[in-house]
Amino acid sequence: MRSVHIKYIHFITMCVLLMFAAQTVAKNTIKNVRISPSAESTRVVFDLSKKPDFSYFVLQKPLRLVVDFENTKRLPKLPTIPKSHRVISKIRYSTPKKRSSTRVVFELNRPTKPVIFALAPTGKSSDRLVVDLYGQKKPVATKSASKKRNVKRDRxxxxxxxxxxxxxxxxxxxxxxxxxxxxxxxxxxxxxxxxxxxxxxxxxxxxxxxxxxxxxxxxxxxxxxxxxxxxxxxxxxxxxxxxxxxxxxxxxxxxxxxxxxxxxxxxxxxxxxxxxxxxxxxxxxxxxxxxxxxxxxxxxxxxxxxxxxxxxxxxxxxxxxxxxxxxxxxxxxxxxxxxxxxxxxxxxxxxxxxxxxxxxxxxxxxxxxxxxxxxxxxxxxxxNPPDDSLFARLKEKKPLHHKVRRGESLSVLAARYGTTVSALKRANRLKNNILHVGQVLTIPKA
Incomplete structure (x- = not known):
């Protein structure tokens, strides 16, 4: 009788454990995934049935962001990414550590700073997990940048x-x-x-x-x-x-x-x-x-x-x-x-x-x-022009000169400085419309 009693207790215990397991599995559901790309970043929003329990990490070679949703049922199909996308090349599922969880992998085109946060329901919106991916550029060396920097006049x-x-x-x-x-x-x-x-x-x-x-x-x-x-x-x-x-x-x-x-x-x-x-x-x-x-x-x-x-x-x-x-x-x-x-x-x-x-x-x-x-x-x-601007030079009524560069013509320069081709020719005693690279022209007042 004792062995029957012990088996009965084991049976009841297993039933209780299974009930608890059923309650903890797939508590949440991914209802929709929205992607909003911009010039420097991309926002991906996961619409969920409940508040998300999540974690994430970044992998190198190849670059990937991995987001794990605890006790969450996956959406049958994830959206595709346009070929011209600057930050993400693909979003896909991967095998999670737990069967009840969902793992989403973002395949990245370049080094990215992820900012991930949950949003509570507002109005018609349900619980959300927002993934902001900011593309990072390689830093430019300060010394080389300072060498190339020149002070411009008539800017x-x-x-x-x-x-x-x-x-x-x-x-x-x-x-x-x-x-x-x-x-x-x-x-x-x-x-x-x-x-x-x-x-x-x-x-x-x-x-x-x-x-x-x-x-x-x-x-x-x-x-x-x-x-x-x-x-x-x-x-x-x-x-x-x-x-x-x-x-x-x-x-x-x-x-x-x-x-x-x-x-x-x-x-x-x-x-x-x-x-x-x-x-x-x-x-x-x-x-x-x-x-x-x-x-x-x-x-x-x-x-x-x-x-x-x-x-x-x-x-x-x-x-x-x-x-x-x-x-x-x-x-x-x-x-x-x-x-x-x-x-x-x-x-x-x-x-x-x-x-x-x-x-x-x-x-x-x-x-x-x-x-x-x-x-x-x-x-x-x-x-009130800045001192180094073209507006400042024009305001001071000082003679303005321009060194001709490749591809420039009298009509282009007349449009830039607000004058006419004939006025440019008179001011520089030009007999025709031909200009030479390196030639210095006097620009008449508009």
């Missing part, structure tokens, strides 16, 4: 143009479904073309397509291009459809005191969390760094320049659009916080207003807005 004034939002962050959405991210990019590209046609000025877009950039990446790209000025293009929104009109914003050391300003500050923070939660979580020292930097003279100069340009832009915008505010407004926007680059944020109108949404979608109105911003920035730098 172009660099204007960084930032089209707000992008990628998985659409920005505000108008009554008929217009995305702010599309409007801002269209206006930014129109402004880029105007600036690049102006001799002595050059535009640099922070994003040229529909992809997401973190706020610190936007200003870092401007800094890398040695931008003299940073203008961020947005389309306003509010909780009601009534507000309308364009406005120009500069950095404030304090919180905005207007209701619209507070709404916009909160909206920008939400967008940052939506598209770049990793940056928010990792850059907690940013505010401490910013508080110290604001005391520096460079920030004082940047804020002063930003406000002066903002006044010029408001003056030009009122000629082509209704204004929400007739003076530049101040708010604590993250995209304006670069201490070394003067910056403004232009709200081109309220996309939440049905009439302005319709207007912002038209090429005609977009061009007028871009032209207003261009004229204002150009006018400011004609009066």
């Amino acid at each position: 172009d004034i660099i204007i960084a143009i930032d089209a707000g939002h992008g990628g998985q962050d659409p920005g505000s959405i108008g009554p008929t479904g217009t995305y702010e991210k599309h409007i801002t990019l269209q206006i930014a590209k129109r402004l880029e073309r105007l600036i690049n046609k102006q001799p002595g000025m050059k535009a640099q877009l922070t994003r040229s397509g529909d992809y997401f950039l973190k706020l610190n990446t936007r200003t870092a790209k401007a800094r890398k291009k040695r931008a003299d000025f940073f203008v961020s293009i947005h389309a306003d929104a509010f909780s009601s459809p009534r507000p309308r009109g364009a406005s120009v914003w500069t950095l404030s050391l304090r919180r905005a005191n207007s209701e619209i300003g507070k709404w916009l500050e909160n909206r920008e923070k939400q967008s940052q969390l939506l598209g770049g939660a990793a940056g928010v979580l990792k850059d907690t020292e940013n505010e401490k760094y910013l508080a110290k930097t604001l005391l520096d003279m460079s920030m004082d100069h940047s804020m002063k320049t930003g406000f002066q340009v903002a006044e010029q832009v408001v003056g030009e915008l009122q000629k082509v659009a209704k204004l929400h505010k007739k003076r530049p407004q101040a708010a604590n926007f993250g995209v304006l916080k670069s201490p070394d680059i003067p910056s403004i944020l232009v709200e081109t109108g309220f996309i939440s207003n049905p009439q302005e949404e319709k207007q912002l979608k038209t090429a005609y109105h977009q061009q007028r807005l871009a032209n207003a911003v261009f004229v204002a920035i150009k006018r400011y730098y004609q009066k």
Whole structure:
């Protein structure tokens, strides 16, 4: 009898263990996988039925990122990667250590910095695991870089143009479904073309397509291009459809005191969390760094320049659009916080207003807005040019000379310096249109 009793206890124990095992196996499920590539990084989002329990590691030769999902059922098929992808070549499954787990392998094209974090459910979104992969470039030796660096004269004034939002962050959405991210990019590209046609000025877009950039990446790209000025293009929104009109914003050391300003500050923070939660979580020292930097003279100069340009832009915008505010407004926007680059944020109108949404979608109105911003920035730098710029040389009314390089012609040089072919020929006593490499020309006043 005792042996029967022991067998019965073993049987009950096994049943209990199997019940517990059944409960622990495949607690979670991968429901969907989304991929969002951009110029420098790729975001992969795993939509899950529950909060993920995960771990990861990187392997070399060949480069791979391995992510393990504990007690998780796999998705039957993973998405394929386009051939032109810059960071990932393939996503595939591999054999996990435990049967109940799922192992995902990212085959990488180049050295990559992975940032991986979980997001809790929000609205219609379920639990998610976000994998951000940032492509890393080989560092350039400081000594060789310093040898090649030359001080330029008659340089172009660099204007960084930032089209707000992008990628998985659409920005505000108008009554008929217009995305702010599309409007801002269209206006930014129109402004880029105007600036690049102006001799002595050059535009640099922070994003040229529909992809997401973190706020610190936007200003870092401007800094890398040695931008003299940073203008961020947005389309306003509010909780009601009534507000309308364009406005120009500069950095404030304090919180905005207007209701619209507070709404916009909160909206920008939400967008940052939506598209770049990793940056928010990792850059907690940013505010401490910013508080110290604001005391520096460079920030004082940047804020002063930003406000002066903002006044010029408001003056030009009122000629082509209704204004929400007739003076530049101040708010604590993250995209304006670069201490070394003067910056403004232009709200081109309220996309939440049905009439302005319709207007912002038209090429005609977009061009007028871009032209207003261009004229204002150009006018400011004609009066306040950097010392080593072409604008400074023209302002000083000193004789301007140009050494002819291969491929240059009189018509090309006339377009660059804002003069005519006949004026160039007169100033240099040329009998024909033939130029020689190394020939030095005197450039007449425009």
